[in-house]
Amino acid sequence: MLPIQLISAVLLGAATVTLAQVEPLSALNTPGDERAVGVRLDSAGTELWVTAQTSGSERMLKVYRLSNGQILPLAPPPEPINVPSQPWRSARTGCAAFPLCTPTYGVFVSNRVVAGKDFDNDLYHMRYRDNRWIIARLDSVCSEWWDDTPSLSPDGRLLFFASDREGHQYGRTDLFVSRWLDSTWSRPSKLAISTERWNEQSPYAAADGYLYFSTDRSGDFDIWRVSYDPSTGQTVGSPEPVPFPGVNQRGTHEGSPAFAERGTLFLFSSNRTQRGDYDIFAYRRAPQGSDSLTILVVVRSRVVDWLTGAVEDSISVYRDRPVQVRDLLSGELRTATTNSDGLVRFPLPMRPLERWEVVAHVHSPRYVSSRDTLVLSSLCKDPPVHTLVVWDTAALVSPRCVQDFPVKNVRFFVTGYWCPTTLRYAPWLPCSPILLLDTCTVITYEQPVLVCQENEIFRYRLVFIPPRVELLRREGSACIDMAEARSKGTLFAQDVDAALERIINSMTSALQAPCVQRAVAEGKRVTITVTGWTDPRPLDASCMYTGPTIPTRYGVVRLDTRDSPYISGDSLAGGGRIAFIRSKAGGNYLLSQLRAYYAAILLDRLWEEFVPTYASLKAREQIEVVAVGKAVSQENRDFSERRSIEVRVEVPMPEQRVIAGAIPVPGSTVVLCQPQCAEH
Known part of the structure; x- marks a missing residue:
């Protein structure tokens, strides 16, 4: 767990998130505007970085902890992220974005003065080093025009954002993408979905393979999505409105999409309030396949072939037996029972990296369970599955390290x-x-x-015999x-x-x-x-x-x-x-x-x-x-x-x-999924 001021702050209160439909997150909302929410994952769980309007046109970032359905306020980010306003200038800081795989790098928007030069809304990155945040303007990405609403891909290799650099004379905004080139961000390129007729803003690169964004294609701003290539960032196919009932509303503006709680909590900003100000709303969708860890428990033993007398290794499922997992980061213990197929499932929290210890309860001293340590990343797209072995001690003690698995009657x-x-x-x-x-x-x-159907002399009829494939047996x-x-x-x-x-x-x-x-x-x-x-x-x-x-x-x-x-x-x-x-x-x-x-x-x-x-x-x-x-x-x-x-x-x-002796508890560390995160 990182020793960051945000995490060690005093908790001021809590609100519980229980959703049946689209509802405002009252714990985040104030009489002012809440324009966006960014999700940051660390070893303690999930932080929500909310862009809030405090007074006049001033905007700043506020931070909350989302834990077990509760929202707990934390201290806001200190300087150099949030900066105070000046008498002649209102500070605007917000739209923080983080990759899923690391809490130590992020991108945000600010209108601050840098090296004596007054910049409008531009993109800045923040790195956490030596217990403090270090920021810098992204000169290779920013333009002299409006650059805003950034989003980082789950692995931190792509930076999406909105800009009016090509449409400022028409008041039009487009979406752009930049790729991480080991030491800097590449020159941005415009996404294929950007049009000359509509506005596109507030992109969000989700782990489900979609790029979510806000557009006024339907008259007011709604949230749409489109597939994207994770290597280039370019969009693939045609965009569509998000299939989440109640998120888009006619006559109101929706934007700044984001996901939390392993993709089950869809967050966005909307002005559908009675006062017409912008608040943060949430929609709860069904859990995805990667939201749980599936464990298959099998028994390894040795049997004698009654016909040949040969000793062979065999494997069978371990039914109706308890399995225990221990969260090595929090120490939490959970127990569940395998079904008739030897399977058991455990829900997963959302952190950049998970480490679990798993063991089965055996029914006889003749058996011993492996005690495996499982490692998986928040970047995993496929549902994590692990096979846990319960060993018959006869299969563990062998004069030679030879295991035979014949397949018979197949x-x-x-x-x-x-x-x-x-x-x-x-x-x-x-x-x-x-x-x-x-x-x-x-x-x-x-x-x-047919070129012609008829003329003054003839009527024409097409006679066409479709081709067919003749099978000729090879010599x-x-x-x-x-x-x-x-x-x-x-x-x-x-x-x-x-x-x-x-x-x-x-x-x-x-x-x-x-x-x-x-x-x-x-x-x-x-x-x-x-x-x-x-x-x-x-x-x-x-x-x-x-x-x-x-x-x-x-x-x-x-x-x-x-x-x-x-x-x-x-x-x-x-x-x-x-x-x-x-x-x-x-x-x-x-x-x-x-x-x-x-x-x-x-x-x-x-x-x-x-x-x-x-x-x-x-x-x-x-x-x-x-x-x-x-x-x-x-x-x-x-x-x-x-x-x-x-x-x-x-x-x-x-x-x-080649001796018989004490049987140590078998086990191993298994990396189920650990994709590489960009090193910024």
């Missing part, structure tokens, strides 16, 4: 094909999904139009069973999608194993083996690999090329140049290699997307994925393994570690 592949059969995860596939091949038969063409592709794909492919995909979700969860828990974490801390590499299995039947001699040429190493994925004389150099030739029969097991070995290779790339992409620890280890080059082909033999493999895959996670362990 046909990952259509007969003769090498690309996994999935619908939900098709966007991550490195190969052509067999269930989406019909998209290649879609044709785009222009419908012809060497006869082993791929398209009939099976069409009749059973969707059923295969449902099972595969469920299996892939289990594999994602399995990797999450596997990387939390204490032996893996110790090895990773010592700088060792985690090796993940993905095995692809085939059917116990030979392939026809005419069947070939018709896919593209593939490198034997693709990022962190490496194809095991042992017993593969058909692979020359560092690539496997595609395009129908290699017959499956050239490999052992009646051609099945090459098919199993391809299945392992494409499945490994798919899993690598999914793990990087959905398993933060995997993504972190991959970035540190501590992950290797090996794709291994295995042709099923009728004599020694179970039917349930045909056309399936298997995942093994292992790290090297020195001999002295």
Whole structure:
């Protein structure tokens, strides 16, 4: 918590925010004008910086604390932010804006004298350094004309504001954007939505991807919104009035939009009061998906395959058990119970950075829960989700740091094909999904139009036969069973999608194993083996690999090329140049290699997307994925393994570690979401 005067001020009173519709925030409003409200997040929660008219044309910033639905007044910002008026000049300070990700940088408006020069409303930034605010005029952004109502994007990389620099002779205001260039703000550019006919003012860049602003397109000033590109700040698409009932009113002016309380409290200024002055109003909207932390609790244990006698790792959901989270910043404890799917949700406060400790209550001394520390940022757009592992102690004590996750009775592949059969995860596939091949038969063409309908001699009738796509089977592709794909492919995909979700969860828990974490801390590499299995039947001699040429190493994925004389150099030739029969097991070995290779790339992409620890280890080059082909033999493999895959996670362990001993409480620090904030 920053030792700022604003925070340590004496609390003068409190008002509670409970809204059923659009209502004035009486705790903020005075007989004068309240023109705008800015939201600043710090370790203690939310501050509201209100632009208030105190007397005559003088304006200053006032600060309030919004906490648990209550509004508490704090001391106003001291100089050099608020400055006193002079007999010949009324001071106007206001429209403070802050990014969501840091409380130490902001932008505001002032008409102060700088270096002896009298400026009109211009933009200034404020930095909090050494327990005090330091301000400076934004010379690279400001013009000699009116520049006002700034807004910073959630990550602090974009500065939006209104100006009449191009329309002052007509009394017209437009919206502009400037980008942070590591040490200064860029030359502003006008937004595409700015028009020569209407006025646009008071922009607000929200975390939901919309730029909210005030415009007089409907006659009086209302609040509209439009999507924007977070990298450039330019608007995308057409603007629309905000879809919040009661916010815009005919005959009154609304402006200065802002969000608080994780986007559920929409704040704005309006003159709909009985006196016609401007007050701050609020609209409560439904919580968004990112307003809560979702925790999936699973149990990791070891089971014996009754058919083969092999010991395998298993994972299952932990139902109807208490889960406790502790806010590491406030010390607050919360407890909730998992549902039938092993899920539990906790509402989140709004701070630049959240740190939570989460643990499950176990039902037997045989089990021990991980105690994980979760880190997430206010910039997170996707709902935060974490997998918490409850360990069977039998899975924690092992002579080797090896974890096996076989997937049985799931046909990952259509007969003769090498690309996994999935619908939900098709966007991550490195190969052509067999269930989406019909998209290649879609044709785009222009419908012809008759130049003439009739004349003195003829009537004309258009005869047009639309083009169609003819499917010609590629030479060497006869082993791929398209009939099976069409009749059973969707059923295969449902099972595969469920299996892939289990594999994602399995990797999450596997990387939390204490032996893996110790090895990773010592700088060792985690090796993940993905095995692809085939059917116990030979392939026809005419069947070939018709896919593209593939490198034997693709990022962190490496194809095991042992017993593969058909692979020359560092690539496997595609395009129908290699017959499956050239490999052992009646051609099945090459098919199993391809299945392992494409499945490994798919899993690598999914793990990087959905398993933060995997993504972190991959970035540190501590992950290797090996794709291994295995042709099923009728004599020694179970039917349930045909056309399936298997995942093994292992790290090297020195001999002295292979001992049984005390079981430490497992746990790790997981960064669920921590986008980079601009450093001003």
